[in-house]
Structures are given as structure tokens and as C-alpha cells.
Amino acid sequence: MATIPHRRYTEGLVTAASRGPLAAAFALALVITAALVQSLYRVPVQVSDSVDAIVAGQQAESSWMLLKETSRSSATTLRPMRYLQARWLATLAERTRLPYHAVFRGTHGLLACLLIGLFCWAARVTHWRDVPAFAFGLMVFTGLHTFAAMLREAFPVNHFAAVAAAALMIVAMAVGAPRAWKQLVMLGALVWALLLVELGVLVWLAVVACALVRLPGVRPRTAMVATLVLVVYVAARPALGIGSPGIGAHNSGFGATYLSGADLEARFGAHPLPFLAYNVAGGALSVLASEPRFGVYQLATARTPLALSPVVAINITSSVVTTALILWYAFASLRRPRESWSTDQRLLIVAGVMLAGGAGLCLTYMKDEILSVSGAFYALAAFVAMRGLLDRTARSTLPVLIALAVVFTATSSLWAFRAVGVHFELRRVAFITRNDWTRELPADDRSRWPSEPAEVALRQRLKGEALDVRVASPYFLPRWGERYWVE
Amino acid sequence: MALGGAWSLVAGAASPQGGLWPPDVVTLSEAAAIASSGEVERLVRHGGDPNRRARVSPGILTDGVLQLTPIESAVWSRNEAMARQLVGLGAVIDDSTARRLRCLHEAHPDASVRAWLEQVSTAPWPTCVAVDTAGLR
Numbered sequence: 285m286a287t288i289p290h291r292r293y294t295e296g297l298v299t300a301a302s303r304g305p306l307a308a309a310f311a312l313a314l315v316i317t318a319a320l321v322q323s324l325y326r327v328p329v330q331v332s333d334s335v336d337a338i339v340a341g342q343q344a345e346s347s348w349m350l351l352k353e354t355s356r357s358s359a360t361t362l363r364p365m366r367y368l369q370a371r372w373l374a375t376l377a378e379r380t381r382l383p384y385h386a387v388f389r390g391t392h393g394l395l396a397c398l399l400i401g402l403f404c405w406a407a408r409v410t411h412w413r414d415v416p417a418f419a420f421g422l423m424v425f426t427g428l429h430t431f432a433a434m435l436r437e438a439f440p441v442n443h444f445a446a447v448a449a450a451a452l453m454i455v456a457m458a459v460g461a462p463r464a465w466k467q468l469v470m471l472g473a474l475v476w477a478l479l480l481v482e483l484g485v486l487v488w489l490a491v492v493a494c495a496l497v498r499l500p501g502v503r504p505r506t507a508m509v510a511t512l513v514l515v516v517y518v519a520a521r522p523a524l525g526i527g528s529p530g531i532g533a534h535n536s537g538f539g540a541t542y543l544s545g546a547d548l549e550a551r552f553g554a555h556p557l558p559f560l561a562y563n564v565a566g567g568a569l570s571v572l573a574s575e576p577r578f579g580v581y582q583l584a585t586a587r588t589p590l591a592l593s594p595v596v597a598i599n600i601t602s603s604v605v606t607t608a609l610i611l612w613y614a615f616a617s618l619r620r621p622r623e624s625w626s627t628d629q630r631l632l633i634v635a636g637v638m639l640a641g642g643a644g645l646c647l648t649y650m651k652d653e654i655l656s657v658s659g660a661f662y663a664l665a666a667f668v669a670m671r672g673l674l675d676r677t678a679r680s681t682l683p684v685l686i687a688l689a690v691v692f693t694a695t696s697s698l699w700a701f702r703a704v705g706v707h708f709e710l711r712r713v714a715f716i717t718r719n720d721w722t723r724e725l726p727a728d729d730r731s732r733w734p735s736e737p738a739e740v741a742l743r744q745r746l747k748g749e750a751l752d753v754r755v756a757s758p759y760f761l762p763r764w765g766e767r768y769w770v771e
Numbered sequence: 772m773a774l775g776g777a778w779s780l781v782a783g784a785a786s787p788q789g790g791l792w793p794p795d796v797v798t799l800s801e802a803a804a805i806a807s808s809g810e811v812e813r814l815v816r817h818g819g820d821p822n823r824r825a826r827v828s829p830g831i832l833t834d835g836v837l838q839l840t841p842i843e844s845a846v847w848s849r850n851e852a853m854a855r856q857l858v859g860l861g862a863v864i865d866d867s868t869a870r871r872l873r874c875l876h877e878a879h880p881d882a883s884v885r886a887w888l889e890q891v892s893t894a895p896w897p898t899c900v901a902v903d904t905a906g907l908r
Contacts, residue, residue, distance in 0.1 A: 322790070711792050718809030728859035751813040754794030759805040759831075761792055 302410040309409040309418045316426065316703075317400045321393040323707045324435055327714040328750035329388050331724055334440040335746060338384075339739055341371030360529045362521055363443075365480040370440050385749045388440045395445045396435065400425070402452035403660065407667050408459060408627075413674050420696050421667025424606060427702030429574060429599070429771075430659025433652035435706065436713045443481040444656040450477045451490040451657050455634060455664070458494035458501035459627055467506040474510050478517045486641050486657045488514045493637040497630040529648055531556050536649035537579025538562065548649075560647050567646030571639055571658045572607045574599035577771050579650040594768045595705075602698035605691065606666050613669035616676075628668045635665035705769030712770070714755040721750040798825035803844035803853050804832050811841065811856060821862040846872050846888075849881035858891075866894045874899035 329335075344350035347368055354364040377387040403425055409418050425431060434445035450473040457466045470491055477484030488510050495507035521527070532549030535542065538559065543551070552559040566576045575583060575596070583600075586592040610632075617629050625633075642658030670692070677685055724747050725733055725740070734740055795802075795810060799819045802810040804827055815821055827837040832847050842862045845853040858864065864872070869892035876884055877899045889896070 319791075326794070707791055715807070715809070719807070722808040722812050722856060726859060748816075751809055751816065755809065756792045757795050757797075757805050757807045757810070759807075760795060 299410075305409050305412045305415050308412075308415050309407070310404055312415075312419060313400050313404050313422060316422065317397050320400075320426065320435070320706065321396055323710040324393050324396060325389050326753060326755060327389065327436075327710055328718045328721065328753040328755075329385055329440060329746060330438060330717045331720045334388075334438060335724075335743065337367050337370040338374050338440055338746070339742060341367050342374050342742060343736075343739070344371060347371060356524055356526075359525065360527055360533065361482065362479065362517075362524065362526050363481055365476060366439060366441075366443060369480075373440070383749050384746055385753065388438065391441055392435075392438050392445075395442065395449060398449045399434070399445055399452065399660070402449055402456055403664065406452050406456040406459070406631075406664055414671055417667055417670035417674055420670045420692070420699070421663050423696060423699035423703055424666040425660060425663035426706060427602070427699040428571070428659045428663060429577065430571065430652050430656045432706045432709050434656045436709060437653075444483060444653045446480060447477050447483045447486060448657045448660045450474075450484075450487045451638065452660055452664075454487060454490040454502075455494060455499075455631065455661075458499035458634075459631075460501045462501050462503050466501055467503055470502070470506060471509060471513065474513055478513070483645060483654060483657065485514065485517075486638065486645070489641040490634070490638060493634045497625070497633045499627070499630055499634070531559060531648050534649035534651075536563070536651075537576060537581075540581055540584035542578065542580050563646045563648065563650050564643050566650055567643035567655055567658075568639060570650065570652075571642070571655055571662050572603065574603040576650070577652070582771060593771070595771050598698055598701065598768065599771070602695055602702060605695045606669075606699075609673065609692075610662075610665045610669045613672045617672060628672065632665055632668050635661040635668075639665075701768075705765075708761065708765045708769045711756045711761055712758055714753070715757055718750055718753060718755050721747050798827070799823075799841045800825040800827050800837075800839045800844045801831055803841040803850070803857065804839075804848045806848070806850055806853060808853060808856055811853070812860065815860045821857050821860050842868075842872065843875060846875050846884055847879050849879055849884055851881065851883040851887045854884065854887060864891045866892055869894060870897045873897055 340354070341350060344353065344367075350367055350371055351364045354367045355362060373387050373391060374384065376382070377384045380387075400422070403422070404418075407414075407418055407421060409415060434442055434448060453473060454470055457470065460466075474484070474487045474491065477487040491502060491510040492507050494502040495504055531552050532545040535544050536548060537543065538548070538551075548559065563579065566579055570576055575581060582593060582596040586596075614632055614636075618625070618632070638661040639658045642655050645654050673688070673692075677688060680688070725743055734743065795805075795807065797805070797807070797810060799811060799814045799821065802814060811821075821841050824838045824840050824843075827839050827844060829835055832839075832844065839847065840862070842854055842857045842864070845851075845857060869888065872891075873888050873896055876888055
């Protein structure tokens with residue numbers, strides 16, 4: 285097997301030669317991001333897992349009191365930053381007299397821009413040959429089901445998207461020179477992510493993985509300090525009376541069936557190891573092969589290959605081909621001595637570590653949101669592998685070139701089709717979310733209203749804004765969309 | 772993908788009904804028929820009358836155009852929750868309306884809608900001839 289050519293990065297990413305390709309990559313990302321933000325902005329602020337945080341944030345006497353109260357308010361989660369963000373954003377809305385929708389959904393939209401912008405930065409497009417690889421990676425990123433998981437809900441800000449952005453930022457910084465400000469930003473991002481959601485531990489993993497593969501931008505001391513921060517966090521949880529949810533705390537799938545928490549506890553409570561192993565393996569496969577989803581294998585429900593739902597066939601085909609590409613690149617390029625690994629090869633190792641870390645967090649239950657960070661790194665690996673393939677094809681024969689072109693044009697098309705499905709899903713989510721608001725503050729049942737006038741006023745305002753968001757009904761969406769985009 | 776996104780952006784900015792899968796423009800009766808409870812409440816908040824007949828476009832309930840009250844749409848589409856929501860938003864059901872709805876239900880039966888229709892009026896369940904839907908067009 286011919287060797288994969290090296291690529292070398294300098295701190296000055298933008299050279300005269302790279303300006304054109306970089307501008308093309310950013311222009312492509314900009315158009316796709318803007319369309320996604322347009323769809324996202326049409327989703328009202330949701331009721332569940334969102335309004336309560338906004339209300340709690342507004343009712344607290346101060347941010348400090350809110351931090352203290354919410355650090356002890358749950359037996360299984362430590363997420364004070366979620367409430368603080370809600371408070372600060374609500375305060376911003378009050379002071380600027382902007383609608384809550386504009387502030388909260390606007391923040392979510394900015395987060396989507398940040399995610400894709402950081403993906404661009406981490407990808408490091410420097411040659412024109414990188415641009416089609418980047419387009420491929422971007423389609424994988426936005427088409428994978430874990431990306432939709434970062435858009436369809438908000439709590440009131442989607443913390444999974446925030447953690448994915450932080451992890452991508454770590455990697456993007458790690459490729460360049462080890463500036464002092466970068467080390468501080470990385471550690472700050474880690475603290476913030478850990479206090480936002482438990483998935484924030486993957487930000488620590490990103491720092492350590494980048495340090496272990498010796499990406500220049502992360503100093504070993506930063507990785508040590510990050511580990512110390514994690515140790516403090518892990519020790520603080522039991523001190524605050526916070527444990528981890530066990531089997532049965534959440535519903536999850538097993539085999540071809542989605543089971544309730546009670547069913548899972550009854551079946552695996554006494555012997556949890558098989559279920560834990562099932563979830564970790566399934567989490568990795570969900571990213572690598574788009575199957576299972578939420579622990580359920582759709583393949584197991586289809587009696588014949590022809591009975592397989594089109595959406596499952598599309599998802600599995602595109603993912604398996606892409607994973608095969610990544611594995612080929614890994615096998616072809618990582619066999620050389622570690623000291624001679626290029627930046628791309630080190631990024632590939634980091635992506636593998638992040639995939640394993642995300643899968644590990646699926647220990648007691650599986651859902652797309654937990655795998656959202658892993659999905660972002662899978663897309664980065666896909667870009668790196670495609671770039672490696674395009675570098676390699678310069679020396680390939682014509683029949684091989686044609687075969688590769690056919691396979692990857694088809695695969696890219698499937699990913700683009702999946703990415704369009706995100707807009708379809710956001711339309712459905714917008715419709716359901718707005719309908720949910722009709723059950724809040726029912727006009728004919730005041731006994732279900734809160735007792736505090738300030739809370740009633742806040743909920744009324746949120747409800748009014750949500751109802752005023754114009755949405756598309758699934759009735760008018762293409763009927764075939766359900767079969768081709770919704771699992 | 773990029774070309775599609777650019778088109779959706781420009782078309783969406785040019786008109787609220789432009790772009791990919793734009794928001795609905797429906798009457799109150801149509802919103803009730805397609806179970807768009809959020810749109811029903813939005814229209815009522817902005818002055819829509821839950822007791823007035825409005826157009827229901829072809830393809831939603833039948834192949835032809837209908838003129839229905841929102842609650843008639845709800846009963847026709849077998850949606851008991853929508854019927855309750857409309858009453859909560861001010862839809863009035865007197866004995867005459869209840870009789871009409873019960874006969875409409877005979878053509879589009881549903882157990883939960885029937886249970887609700889039995890509650891809304893103390894009048895006995897009518898003996899219905901085939902509902903003259905021509906009058907609803």
C-alpha cells in the first residue's frame with residue numbers, strides 16, 4: 285500500500301495559496317449554516333426542560349444564590365450553569381426588550397454557527413483538493429443523526445451542542461502553537477462544560493487526547509491541570525449528595541424493543557454487565573453505522589432486506605461506506621512510526637478517543653444527544669480520511685478513480701439527503717413544540733396555573749411568543765418524508 | 772445542498788411563504804381539521820371566531836371545498852382533544868349545535884368523540900338521517 289503523503293501545518297494557517305480554498309470552504313459552510321439557522325429559528329422555545337429553568341433563573345435572588353441552590357437541587361445531576369445561562373439570557377431579553385424567542389433561539393442559532401465554524405477551523409482547509417473533502421465532511425457532520433440531536437431541543441440552550449463546540453474548539457486550538465491564552469481558554473471551557481452537563485467530561489478527554497498525541501497547542505501541564513479539575517469535580521459530586529443514575533433511571537432500547545426504565549431494572553438490575561456492555565458497544569455502532577438508535581436495532585425488526593425502512597437503509601449505507609473509508613485511512617496511515625505521524629493522523633486518533641468516550645457515557649442508557657460530541661469527531665475523521673484518499677488518488681489508475689468517484693459521489697449524495705432531513709425534522713419539532721404550549725395555562729382550568737403572579741406573567745409571555753411563531757404542519761409536508769427521514 | 776440552502780434563504784427572506792416547507796396559511800376550521808392546536812389558539816388570540824364557518828380546502832377532509840365551523844372540523848376529523856380545546860377557546864355548543872355535531876359524528880364515528888358529545892348536551896341522542904354534506908359546501 286502506497287504511503288499517505290504528510291501534511292504539515294503552520295501556525296499561520298492563512299497563506300496566499302490557502303486563501304482561496306479556505307474562503308470556498310467557509311462560503312459553503314456559511315450557506316449551509318444560514319439555512320439551518322433559518323429552520324432552527326422557526327422552532328418555538330419549548331415547554332418541557334426549558335420553561336422551568338427560565339422560571340427558576342428569574343426567581344432566584346442572585347446568580348450566586350442560583351448557583352448554590354441548583355448545585356444541590358438534583359440527586360443525579362450537577363448542572364448549575366444551565367440555570368445560570370437561562371437567567372442571564374432572560375435578563376438580556378428583559379433589558380434589551382427583545383422577545384425571549386429572539387434571545388433563546390438566537391443563542392441556539394449562534395451555537396449552531398459556532399459548531400460549524402469550529403468544524404471549519406479544526407478541519408484546516410489549505411489546498412483546493414481539500415475543498416471536496418471538506419464538503420464531504422460537512423455533509424457527514426450535518427447529516428448524522430447526532431447533529432439533529434443538537435438542534436431539535438433546547439433546555440433552554442442545547443447543552444450538548446455547547447459541549448461539542450467546546451471539544452471542537454480544544455482540537456482546533458491544539459493544532460496550532462501553544463499560546464498561553466489558549467491554555468486558559470481550554471481550562472475555562474472545561475470548568476464551564478462540567479458545570480453545564482455531565483457530558484462535559486468529554487472536554488477533559490479532548491484536552492488529554494490532544495496532549496497524548498502531542499498536538500502542539502496543548503501543553504502537558506494543561507492536561508495535568510485539566511485532570512485535576514476533573515478529580516475535583518468527581519470528588520465534589522458525592523460531597524454535594526449527587527450520585528449517578530443507574531439502570532432503570534431512563535428508558536432505553538434492547539435488541540428490537542424499546543423498554544421502560546422499570547422493565548430494564550427488572551431484567552438487568554441483578555446482572556447489569558451485559559446491558560452495560562450492550563450500551564457501550566451500541567453507542568459506538570450508532571455513530572459508526574447509524575444503528576442502533578436509542579438502543580433499538582431497526583435491522584432486527586425487518587423480516588427481509590426489502591422490508592427495511594428506506595431511512596434505515598440510507599443511514600446504514602452512508603455510514604458504513606464512510607466508516608470503511610476512515611478505517612482504510614487509519615490502517616494505511618497509522619502503521620508508520622508514531623513520531624512521523626502527521627497532524628491528520630493525530631486528529632484521527634483523537635477522533636477515535638472521542639468516539640470511545642462518548643460510547644462509554646452511554647453506559648446505562650443510549651440516546652443520540654449523548655453521542656453528539658462523538659458524531660462531530662466522526663465527521664472530522666471522515667474529512668481527514670477523504671482528504672487522505674484524494675491525496676492518494678493522484679497516483680491511482682483510471683478504473684480505480686472511476687470506481688472511487690462513483691462510490692463517493694453516491695455516498696456524498698446520501699449524506700446530503702440526510703442533511704436535508706434535518707430541516708424536515710425541525711419542521712416537525714416546531715409543530716409539536718408549539719402545540720405543547722396550548723396545554724400551558726389552560727383558559728378553562730385556572731387550578732393548573734402557578735400561584736405566583738410573576739411566574740404567570742412570564743409563562744404567559746413565553747406562551748404568546750411561542751404561539752406567534754408560524755410553523756408548517758406535518759399535514760402539508762411531503763408524506764414520503766416520514767419514510768425517508770424519520771426513524 | 773448549498774444551492775438549495777441559498778434558495779431557501781433568499782426565498783424565505785423575500786416572503787413568509789417562500790423557501791423550503793414554509794409555514795401554513797390556513798383558516799381556523801382548517802387548523803382544527805389538521806390538528807394544529809397551536810395555530811387554532813394563535814388564530815383565536817388574533818381575533819378568529821371559533822363559532823364561525825370557514826373554508827376547508829379540498830384534500831383536507833374531502834375532495835371538495837367545505838364550509839365548516841372549527842368544531843365541525845374537529846368532529847369530522849375524529850379529534851376529541853381539538854373539540855375540547857375549541858370549547859375552552861369560546862366555541863359555543865347549544866342543543867341545536869350538539870344535535871348537528873352528533874349527526875355529523877354518525878358519518879365519522881369515534882369512541883372518544885362520542886363520549887364527549889354525550890357530555891356536552893343533556894338532550895337525547897338524535898335519530899340521524901344521512902347528514903346532508905351538500906349544505907356544508
